[in-house]
Amino acid sequence: MAEATPEAVQATEETTEQEKEKMTAIRKVAAFIVAIGQQTASEIYKHLSDEEVEKISIEISRIDSLSQDSIRDIMDEFYELFIAQKVVAEGGQEYSLSVLMNAFGKEKAKMLMERIQSANRAFEFLRDVDYKSILTTLQNELPQTIALVLSHINSKKSAQIIAELPEDVQIEVFKRIADLDSTSQQVIRGVEEMIHEKLSSVSSVGEVEFGGVNYLADVMNNLDTRTEKSIMEELDVSDPELVEEIRKKMFTFDDIVFLDNREIQTFLRECDQKDLTVALKGAGAEVKDVIMSNMSQRQQETIRTDLQYLHNVRMRDVEDAQRAIIDTIRRLEEAGEIVMSKGGMDEIIP
Incomplete structure (x- = not known):
């Protein structure tokens, strides 16, 4: 050769x-x-x-x-x-x-x-920036830009920002977040450079997955009830299928009825007595019965007495108390002590 x-x-x-x-x-x-x-x-x-x-x-x-x-x-x-x-x-x-x-x-x-x-650096500089500063930066931006940024920060901060956006912008931002899946480094870098002028800068390489219905549901769970209701009603007009998907992923106070008795008893031990009383003041009959049935006789009597003398409670206070209980349930779920499900939508093997 x-x-x-x-x-x-x-x-x-x-x-x-x-x-x-x-x-x-x-x-x-x-x-x-x-x-x-x-x-x-x-x-x-x-x-x-x-x-x-x-x-x-x-x-x-x-x-x-x-x-x-x-x-x-x-x-x-x-x-x-x-x-x-x-x-x-x-x-x-x-x-x-x-x-x-x-x-x-x-x-x-x-x-x-x-x-x-x-890959984990996209908008990392926003982690320690207060939501008001981010809101000011985003106020005049397009909904798709706002959606991209919010999808990279924690859901609680996103909820605070969304709550202060104009209602028509809220709806558009939610739609954009729902459609997000991944984006290229060029797009992310362009948005980061824009925000850099007011806050900071950070480089980004590769594709990052974010957004989607799961993220929206998490954001909705962190919104106050009034804003949540307004957004869902508006979305329901233009995209009822998206609303249905979001609702399937959300966990509300009424969904406590889908927890088993052991899980209800677990979170009741962690709840503040005052929050529980105020939350039950505005609860429906079904969820109230389920919660009360998992209390000791003595605790039931205490709650009933407290409810009897509890008058002129603001709806916002009821919503805050219910949200505090949901936060407790979520914390216990993260710790692996309970499993949150909605009417059998999550397949659980006992």
Whole structure:
């Protein structure tokens, strides 16, 4: 066999470098999927959305051929990212950087840390900014811009901002948040740069998932009842299906009837007696009966006496008390002590 000439070797190396430069993220994923084989690929597909599978499949169909060097580089890149993510997940930043430096060297370790951490940086600078300042920044922005920003901050702060927006803007923002799924780094960076003029700046790389109905339901649970009702009524006119989806995800005071007796007794032990009395003052008969039936006889008598002498209670006070109880239930759910469900919509295995 004839030995390759220096010119041929150089041409091959140049072709490989050109392949690397042309590689988009989705093409790298497609090449990786092809390289690992059908059986393993099918297992990965099970964890992807239909849209992701479609994009990858289209890209796979476009792959004609790749050099062995390109395939090796792609496999190495995925392996390095996998190791980096695992290390970052299991240890702190200093520990992670130290381990990665020992494994890959200083420069590559820094690059991997940057890639892993950058996806979580979108609008990170807003974490410690009070909602009033954010509201002032967003007041004259388009609904889609407001939705993008609110989807990256915690739901309680989002609720505070939404509550002070004009009603017509509230509705548009909710619609936009519902439609959000992911966005490119260019779009996020553009919005961040705009906000940077008044607050701060932060870089962002990659795609970030956010928004959607689950996020909206969380925001709704943090809104005051009046704002929540107004938004839901307006949305119901233009998009009743969205309203139904949001309601399925929300947990309200009336949904306490769907908790089992043990869970009701668990949160009752954590509730403030005054909040409970005020909350029951404005509760419906069904939820009131369910709660009272899970109290001791002595506690029932105390609550009934308190209710008897409780007059002229403002609806806002009732709503605040009920929300305090819902917050207690949510805290217990996060601790794994109870499971919140709505009329069997969540399948629970006893």
